[in-house]
Amino acid sequence: METVVGIEDNDDGRFEDSGVDRSSSALSSPKQISNPIVYKLVRVEGDGKLVPATDDEVMEVGDFLEYENSEMHVVTNTGQSLECISIERSSSGKLRLECLEGTAEADLGKLNAKLQILQKVKEEEKHRISCGSPVHSHENIDSQCSADKFPVMDGKVQSETPCQEIPSIASSFNYTHSNQSGSIDQCSRPSEGVIESGSSASAVYSNLKSDISMSDGEICLDKLSIRELHELFKVTFGRETTVKDKQWLKRRIAMSLTNSCDVSATTFIIKDNKIVRKFEEDSSGNMNAGSLISSENMTEEDVNFKDSSAVDACGIDDNQVVSETRSENGLEYENYQTGQRAAKRIRRPTKRYIEELSENESREHNPRLSISNKTVGFGHVSPTSNVRPARNAFSEARTYSTRLDSLGGSNVQIPCVSRVRRSRPRKDIASLMKFHPTGMGEAEKLSNKLLEHSSDAGSDFSDKVLKSRMPAKFHQPSSSEPVKEQCPVICPIELRQELRPKRADPSGHTSDDNNIVTVPTAKGGMRRKHHRAWTLVEVIKLVEGVSRCGAGRWSEIKRLSFASYSYRTSVDLKDKWRNLLKASFALAPADEGINSRKHGTAPIPEKILLRVRELAEMNSQVPPNYSSSQLASGGGSVHGDRSGYL
DNA sequence: GTTAGGG
DNA sequence: CCCTAAC
Known part of the structure; x- marks a missing residue:
């Protein structure tokens, strides 16, 4: 001693x-x-x-x-x-x-x-x-x-x-x-x-x-x-x-x-x-x-x-x-x-x-x-x-x-x-990725592949890619037949997502475990802020979930679509949906269908946004700001039945 | 516990 | 993303 x-x-x-x-x-x-x-x-x-x-x-x-x-x-x-x-x-x-x-x-x-x-x-x-x-x-x-x-x-x-x-x-x-x-x-x-x-x-x-x-x-x-x-x-x-x-x-x-x-x-x-x-x-x-x-x-x-x-x-x-x-x-x-x-x-x-x-x-x-x-x-x-x-x-x-x-x-x-540790989840994820080859990247890849198959090839691996691709995919279905096409598209995406979630989960967990960043709040209390960027897959899932369960049933959506994403809470879904809604309506009506990808700012594929908008309309979630007119413009695409989406 | 809304 | 109020 x-x-x-x-x-x-x-x-x-x-x-x-x-x-x-x-x-x-x-x-x-x-x-x-x-x-x-x-x-x-x-x-x-x-x-x-x-x-x-x-x-x-x-x-x-x-x-x-x-x-x-x-x-x-x-x-x-x-x-x-x-x-x-x-x-x-x-x-x-x-x-x-x-x-x-x-x-x-x-x-x-x-x-x-x-x-x-x-x-x-x-x-x-x-x-x-x-x-x-x-x-x-x-x-x-x-x-x-x-x-x-x-x-x-x-x-x-x-x-x-x-x-x-x-x-x-x-x-x-x-x-x-x-x-x-x-x-x-x-x-x-x-x-x-x-x-x-x-x-x-x-x-x-x-x-x-x-x-x-x-x-x-x-x-x-x-x-x-x-x-x-x-x-x-x-x-x-x-x-x-x-x-x-x-x-x-x-x-x-x-x-x-x-x-x-x-x-x-x-x-x-x-x-x-x-x-x-x-x-x-x-x-x-x-x-x-x-x-x-x-x-x-x-x-x-x-x-x-x-x-x-x-x-x-x-x-x-x-x-x-x-x-x-x-x-x-x-x-x-x-x-x-x-x-x-x-x-x-x-x-x-x-x-x-x-x-x-x-x-x-x-x-x-x-x-x-x-x-x-x-x-x-x-x-x-x-x-x-x-x-x-x-x-x-x-x-x-x-x-x-x-x-x-x-x-x-x-x-x-x-x-x-x-x-x-204050490192952000991403880092962790990245690190995790390193450790786990099958990490997010692969999932994303898969999703991307799926997406590519479904719609067009998004070059990007990352969410961006997915997103870019996604829009196209969605877009196609939505344009032609929102419901059916979307479904197929979505399904693959979901599958991908699911895959991804698992992989992601680890990352997410890690992020949760390790990446949780505590930020000192003004109060003096610690606030743990782990930021996970929403991936296209997640967004898609969310949209799908909303289409399925309807907006507002976040907990259910979470269960159904985000079971694998431990880090996404129902609140997160809600928030994201809110943002999506906002974004979807923010999109110029004219652009909605097509070039939806806004300037690089909006990574979310137009198509997705369109869907969001549709869903919003269906659910009458349309943000007050965006008049029905906008919706109406998008309305054509919007038709999709919820069931169809489901 | 979940949802909605605000920060 | 967090927090809180409201349900």
């Missing part, structure tokens, strides 16, 4: 490349895997090296993971990110980052938190590695944050409103990327899509890193005794843990912290002092946390954090700020939890709120997408720990939403194709 990725920071301040890579890879890998995120469990040695977790450790982790998973779900429900990332900084000075992914999907927030943590860690590493000097102006930090947000925004979705959490996440991602791409060579991952915006962000990030770089003090959850961890856990989760696994506890706490980011920043009493101090000491760690937090919202606190972090980097210590910002250490996390929870909680709401908003918006755009987002956000977070910022959906879910997969702090943007 989940593996824990441990990233160590050596006191040296450098990340082991391997370690980083692992983390990144692990993170990245998840996206590949998609749902199941597999993390490698790594243990951080005292020296800061990453050591593959032993079976026992794995077991522990597994328990932890499971446990977490259960919790994770809860967390996810709460809106927290599934993954728990705990960053520990051992006294030795190594920073340990643990990422846990519960089976449950991680909330965006959690992911964000993770990412942030990871970023922080990375940052710290970077700092250590690249810069020993921590000093950077907060501006940098802020800019970074903002930049991160933006990038994130871009990457995820073009969310107009920056979501605190999301931004934070984004920032975190960015950070990670930036770290990876930029300062952190260690991170195997090259910054990718996310980085785009991140580039600037990365630069900033690098700055941050420098700022963040942990000077010395590291707070390590590791340092904490199990009991302490338990307490922290209890405080964090409100329940006691029986788990004895320190790592697990750490992770959990880290998770809570991540959550806590959302929840509260209050420092943990027990560890607060240590943590706070440590945080203070470790600007980098705090910075990370701060960045996370800040990312969520550029709240004052965040700013403070950043500032503090910056300050810390500079050497200035803001205990409070530091504590908040420094989440890396378990202590820090704790602090966050306790102290910042409130802030985080506040933020969370914003997040969710934002998400919801985004979702709503996205929904408006794409219901499905929005839904998916919702699911993700609330509890359905995909195992992959995908973070979908509402923004993604928000941006334009339709086309795609970028999905951020954070694994082990690596951020991946995965474009998600919105479920909603």
Whole structure:
């Protein structure tokens, strides 16, 4: 299920490349895997090296993971990110980052938190590695944050409103990327899509890193005794843990912290002092946390954090700020939890709120997408720990939403194709046609052939052809003997049509299924509009049906003639008939019989129109506009008895 | 549920 | 094609 990725920071301040890579890879890998995120469990040695977790450790982790998973779900429900990332900084000075992914999907927030943590860690590493000097102006930090947000925004979705959490996440991602791409060579991952915006962000990030770089003090959850961890856990989760696994506890706490980011920043009493101090000491760690937090919202606190972090980097210590910002250490996390929870909680709401908003918006755009987002956000977070910022959906879910997969702090943007398809039926049909040789085309061909036989050869395959042909056919019969001839003609047509319908049906179904285009209505509701052009065959059928059943008996006509056309409703028939009627009367009386095909505008064969008119007359459906005179002109042809037509 | 009419 | 009123 989940593996824990441990990233160590050596006191040296450098990340082991391997370690980083692992983390990144692990993170990245998840996206590949998609749902199941597999993390490698790594243990951080005292020296800061990453050591593959032993079976026992794995077991522990597994328990932890499971446990977490259960919790994770809860967390996810709460809106927290599934993954728990705990960053520990051992006294030795190594920073340990643990990422846990519960089976449950991680909330965006959690992911964000993770990412942030990871970023922080990375940052710290970077700092250590690249810069020993921590000093950077907060501006940098802020800019970074903002930049991160933006990038994130871009990457995820073009969310107009920056979501605190999301931004934070984004920032975190960015950070990670930036770290990876930029300062952190260690991170195997090259910054990718996310980085785009991140580039600037990365630069900033690098700055941050420098700022963040942990000077010395590291707070390590590791340092904490199990009991302490338990307490922290209890405080964090409100329940006691029986788990004895320190790592697990750490992770959990880290998770809570991540959550806590959302929840509260209050420092943990027990560890607060240590943590706070440590945080203070470790600007980098705090910075990370701060960045996370800040990312969520550029709240004052965040700013403070950043500032503090910056300050810390500079050497200035803001205990409070530091504590908040420094989440890396378990202590820090704790602090966050306790102290910042409130802030985080506040933020969370914003997040969710934002998400919801985004979702709503996205929904408006794409219901499905929005839904998916919702699911993700609330509890359905995909195992992959995908973070979908509402923004993604928000941006334009339709086309795609970028999905951020954070694994082990690596951020991946995965474009998600919105479920909603707006392609038109035709396309689908075309596609279907491709797939199904026998599709509409053939049916049409058949119908065309029939038509050709009956009347004249329409060259066109498509409806146009049919139509063109049809008129001739109809025309002949109508001219000579509307009833009889028409019947024969019609019959073939119908047969063809029938054939076609079957074939068409698939297409139609597909269209229905896939092609349904949802159009946002002014109301905001989605309106599914699947447009299927009426084919000549259909028109013919309709005419026939009307002749048989009489106009107005649409349901019956549908049953009889359009049984195969699932996509044609009685209303559709009615509408079409209405249009036909209109068209038929619109035709110049003189032209009626013969050249009926109007200018190219009216694809419908004159003959058909004539029939329509006849039928209309018979049924006295003549549109008011068209005086009887017109009908009269057509009247000659009109004679056809309904029975005859039938 | 179907039909008619309007948008 | 969709929506709604009316039957």
